[in-house]
Amino acid sequence: xxxxxxxxxxxxxxxxxxxxxxxxxxxxxxxxxxxxxxxxxxxxxxxxxxxxxxxxxxxxxxxxxxxxxxxxxxxxxxxxxxxxxxxxxxxxxxxxxxxxxxxxxxxxxxxxxxxx
Amino acid sequence: xxxxxxxxxxxxxxxxxxxxxxxxxxxxxxxxxxxxxxxxxxxxxxxxxxxxxxxxxxxxxxxxxxxxxxxxxxxxxxxxxxxxxxxxxxxxxxxxxxxxxxxxxxxxxxxxx
Numbered sequence: 001x002x003x004x005x006x007x008x009x010x011x012x013x014x015x016x017x018x019x020x021x022x023x024x025x026x027x028x029x030x031x032x033x034x035x036x037x038x039x040x041x042x043x044x045x046x047x048x049x050x051x052x053x054x055x056x057x058x059x060x061x062x063x064x065x066x067x068x069x070x071x072x073x074x075x076x077x078x079x080x081x082x083x084x085x086x087x088x089x090x091x092x093x094x095x096x097x098x099x100x101x102x103x104x105x106x107x108x109x110x111x112x113x114x115x116x
Numbered sequence: 117x118x119x120x121x122x123x124x125x126x127x128x129x130x131x132x133x134x135x136x137x138x139x140x141x142x143x144x145x146x147x148x149x150x151x152x153x154x155x156x157x158x159x160x161x162x163x164x165x166x167x168x169x170x171x172x173x174x175x176x177x178x179x180x181x182x183x184x185x186x187x188x189x190x191x192x193x194x195x196x197x198x199x200x201x202x203x204x205x206x207x208x209x210x211x212x213x214x215x216x217x218x219x220x221x222x223x224x225x226x227x228x229x
Contacts, residue, residue, distance in 0.1 A: 004159070033216060042122075042205055042221040043160065056216060091159055103148040103211055107159035 002027065004094050004108035005074075012114045019079040019086070021111045025094030031055075032075040033105060034067055037089040049075060050097075082115045089113075120208050122220025129227050135193040137223045139206035142187065146208040149182065150217070151191050154203045163204070164191070196227045 005024040013019050025032050031050055035043040045059040049069035060067065064082075069075040079086055089112045093105035122139045129135045139149075150165035166173045166180040166189065173180045179192040193200055203224050207217040 035219075042219040043217075045216045045218065048216050059216075093159075103165065103209060104150065104162050105217055107152075107161065109157070109159045 004092055004106055006090075006092050006108035006111050008111055009109065010112050010114070012116060013082050014116050015083055016081050019082050019113055021077040021079075021090050021092075021113070022074040023077070023092030023094075023108060024074045025092075026106050028096055029094035029106070030097045031095045032069050033093040033095075034075075034077050035091045035093065035107075037091060037110070039088075043091060046077070079113070082113070084115045087113055087115045120206055120218050120220045122206050122223060124223060125221070126224045127226070129196045129225065131196065131198060131227055131229050133196050133227075135196045135200070135225055135227070136190060137204055137206070137225075138188065138190045139220050140186075140188045141208050143208070143210075144187070145210050146218075148209045148211055149180070149189050150207050150209075151178075151180065152205045152207060152219075154205065154222075160205060193225075196225075198227045198229050201225055201227050 004026055007022050033048050034046040036046055037043050047060050047067045048056040052071050064080045066078045089110045091107050091110045093107045095105050120141050151163045152160035153163045154160040164175050164178050164180055166182050168184050171182050177194045182189045203222045205222045206220040209217045
């Protein structure tokens with residue numbers, strides 16, 4: 001039973017480049033959440049997706065950030081024209097659908113983005 | 117209204133002692149209150165959770181106390197062990213809504229041997 005898989009685990013980008021972070025949810029899970037964690041801070045909600053649908057993107061910055069969860073393949077969090085303030089750990093979490101959903105989110109080990 | 121306030125920011129406890137972490141919320145629509153444990157370099161993992169229809173839940177050395185009228189809940193770790201040293205996050209969500217978890221800022225617990 002593989003857990004939530006995130007890659008890359010570490011990513012270094014220069015200012016102005018693009019960062020793409022990928023997340024494969026646990027088997028059988030159809031809901032994906034992205035959270036950002038700054039040093040010494042809690043986890044901030046960014047976006048909640050189901051297959052091919054964005055359900056809640058209230059935590060996403062208005063510019064440069066986008067997320068998708070296609071019918072096939074992993075969920076992707078894309079950050080365009082990165083700035084130093086984007087340096088953080090980005091965590092993906094998943095949960096099952098319907099009656100199996102207890103409210104628990106299952107987190108991956110995170111992708112740590114460093115912007116030089 | 118979407119905030120969950122957590123205290124203390126850091127906590128140092130001797131082995132065998134009791135660790136207590138507190139959280140408070142404003143949104144009365146929250147109906148699920150989990151605690152997550154995070155070790156350095158790892159993702160958070162669910163430790164224990166409670167719903168507002170009970171005032172206390174115990175799992176091994178970990179207990180959640182919930183006070184609905186005060187809109188507060190706390191985590192108690194009995195007989196704290198060095199292996200419990202980690203960052204603990206309280207959270208809250210609304211089932212049936214987007215079910216996103218709103219997290220507190222975390223408490224870094226250090227248990228000295």
